[in-house]
Amino acid sequence: xxxxxxxxxxxxxxxxxxxxxxxxxxxxxxxxxxxxxxxxxxxxxxxxxxxxxxxxxxxxxxxxxxxxxxxxxxxxxxxxxxxxxxxxxxxxxxxxxxxxxxxxxxxxxxxxxxxxxxxxxxxxxxxxxxxxxxxxxxxxxxxxxxxxxxxxxxxxxxxxxxxxxxxxxxxxxxxxxxxxxxxxxxxxxxxxxxxxxxxxxxxxxxxxxxxxxxxxxxxxxxxxxxxxxxxxxxxxxxxxxxxxxxxxxxxxxxxxxxxxxxxxxxxxxxxxxxxxxxxxxxxxxxxxxxxxxxxxxxxxxxxxxxxxxxxxxxxxxxxxxxxxxxxxxxxxxxxxxx
Ligand code: SF4
Numbered sequence: 001x002x003x004x005x006x007x008x009x010x011x012x013x014x015x016x017x018x019x020x021x022x023x024x025x026x027x028x029x030x031x032x033x034x035x036x037x038x039x040x041x042x043x044x045x046x047x048x049x050x051x052x053x054x055x056x057x058x059x060x061x062x063x064x065x066x067x068x069x070x071x072x073x074x075x076x077x078x079x080x081x082x083x084x085x086x087x088x089x090x091x092x093x094x095x096x097x098x099x100x101x102x103x104x105x106x107x108x109x110x111x112x113x114x115x116x117x118x119x120x121x122x123x124x125x126x127x128x129x130x131x132x133x134x135x136x137x138x139x140x141x142x143x144x145x146x147x148x149x150x151x152x153x154x155x156x157x158x159x160x161x162x163x164x165x166x167x168x169x170x171x172x173x174x175x176x177x178x179x180x181x182x183x184x185x186x187x188x189x190x191x192x193x194x195x196x197x198x199x200x201x202x203x204x205x206x207x208x209x210x211x212x213x214x215x216x217x218x219x220x221x222x223x224x225x226x227x228x229x230x231x232x233x234x235x236x237x238x239x240x241x242x243x244x245x246x247x248x249x250x251x252x253x254x255x256x257x258x259x260x261x262x263x264x265x266x267x268x269x270x271x272x273x274x275x276x277x278x279x280x281x282x283x284x285x286x287x288x289x290x291x292x293x294x295x296x297x298x299x300x301x302x303x304x305x306x307x308x309x310x311x312x313x314x315x316x317x318x319x320x321x322x323x324x325x326x327x328x329x330x331x332x333x334x335x336x337x338x
Contacts, residue, residue, distance in 0.1 A: 004225045005054040005193055010086035012047040012072050016298050044297045046072045048249035050086075054193070059219060059226045061236035061243030061257065063272070067294055068246040070229045074195045077227065078112045079103065090193065108138050111186035115198040117178040120185060121170045127154070127181055128166040134189045153184045156221070158214055176207040183215070187222055197229045212239050233269075234276040237261050242330070245269045248305045249297055255331030265333035267310050304336065312337060 047069040054060040062070040076083050079095070088095050095106055114120055121130050128150055135146045154162035157180040170178050179199060186194055196215065200208040216239060219226055230236050236243050237257060244254035245268060253266040261279065264270045271288040273279060291309045295301055301308050307317040316336050325338040 003053045004056045004058075004091060005227075006052070006089040007073070007077070008051050008087045008089070010047055010050045010073065010076060010088065011045070011084045012069075012076055012081070013043040013045050013084045016042045016044050042298055045249050045300055046297055047076070047083075048300070050246075050249075050251055052244050052251065052254060054225050054227060055241075057219065057223055057225055058242060059216070059228050059240045061228045061230060061240035062246060063230055063233050063236045063243055064246035065294055066231055067248075067297065069249040069297075070246050071197055074112065074197045074227065074229050077195055078110055079106070104138070108134075108189050109192045111189070111191040111194045113179075113183055113186050113194060113196040113199045115201055117175075117182035118170065120182045121178065123170055126167050126169060127173075130170070131181060131185045131188055134185060138189055140189065149188060150184075153188050154181075156187075156218065157181075157184045158210075159184070176203050176211065179203060179211060180214070183218070187218060187224075190222065191224065193225045193227070195227045195229070198231065199228075200235060201230070201232070208235075209238075215239065233261075233272045234278065237276070237279075245272065248294065248300055250305065250334075252306065252335070253331075253333040255327070259328065259331045263327070263331075265327045265331070265338060266335050267312055267337075268306050269333070304334075
């Protein structure tokens with residue numbers, strides 16, 4: 001499969017104010033010391049040098065606890081914010097700097113499904129108006145064709161009878177139906193790639209599996225690539241072909257999903273997998289319990305950023321950041337144990 005999409009060395013730092021510090025200065029005439037204030041800026045390193053590739057028609061997962069930077073990556077990709085550093089390629093073209101016209105084209109090719117469908121649905125628009133709007137913006141088809149296309153895509157996402165939804169408003173639908181409408185709105189312009197940010201996490205458990213299945217079916221039918229962002233590694237296991245496990249703004253392990261689930265190499269991936277209820281006990285052997293909570297992204301630990309929570313931390317882990325090591329083909333992890 002060819003790479004459709006690639007992220008290289010992506011960083012996003014947010015300023016969180018300044019620290020005032022005392023510094024001793026020598027006054028050159030009198031050799032006396034004076035204490036003055038200097039400012040030292042503090043940054044939240046939300047995304048701290050992330051690289052990955054997504055193949056054509058692949059579902060690639062970004063997995064990790066909240067605050068690990070995965071949602072920020074999604075928002076950087078759809079250009080809701082600008083990166084501090086790094087490059088993002090779609091079909092070989094760097095999309096970090098785009099002209100107004102190129103940006104419009106880009107928005108047609110890359111869509112986003114949000115965790116809360118209300119983020120993409122205007123409460124004052126009927127379902128017809130909401131789903132048709134991207135066709136209006138991109139001037140695709142005549143009015144009648146657009147309405148036919150809306151009806152057909154509502155059917156594709158499982159809203160039956162499809163015509164009964166056209167004049168309804170988002171608040172008249174269930175959470176699962178609203179998410180299907182949001183997915184229909186994203187897919188109606190035939191994007192090449194979709195960023196799905198926790199698309200099932202606000203849905204009832206009873207309809208999550210159904211929604212995941214529908215997304216895989218739509219991926220096949222529309223020939224899509226999907227970047228699937230989730231905090232739930234068991235959800236990633238069901239939906240994704242490959243995945244990257246993130247911790248405090250960095251990828252700690254990536255590879256084919258089956259390889260990571262069956263043979264996790266990084267202690268953090270092992271810990272996430274060890275608490276998934278329906279994974280083979282042989283795979284979960286040697287359950288790992290994480291120590292403490294996630295540190296702040298404005299105060300990332302020295303050395304391996306996972307060291308304060310890692311039950312295997314050694315002296316070197318507190319000094320040196322581990323490099324990425326190839327565990328097997330397409331499977332890498334960063335840990336001094338490897
Ligand atoms: Fe644990 Fe050290 Fe590996 Fe980091 S490098 S995951 S602290 S063993």
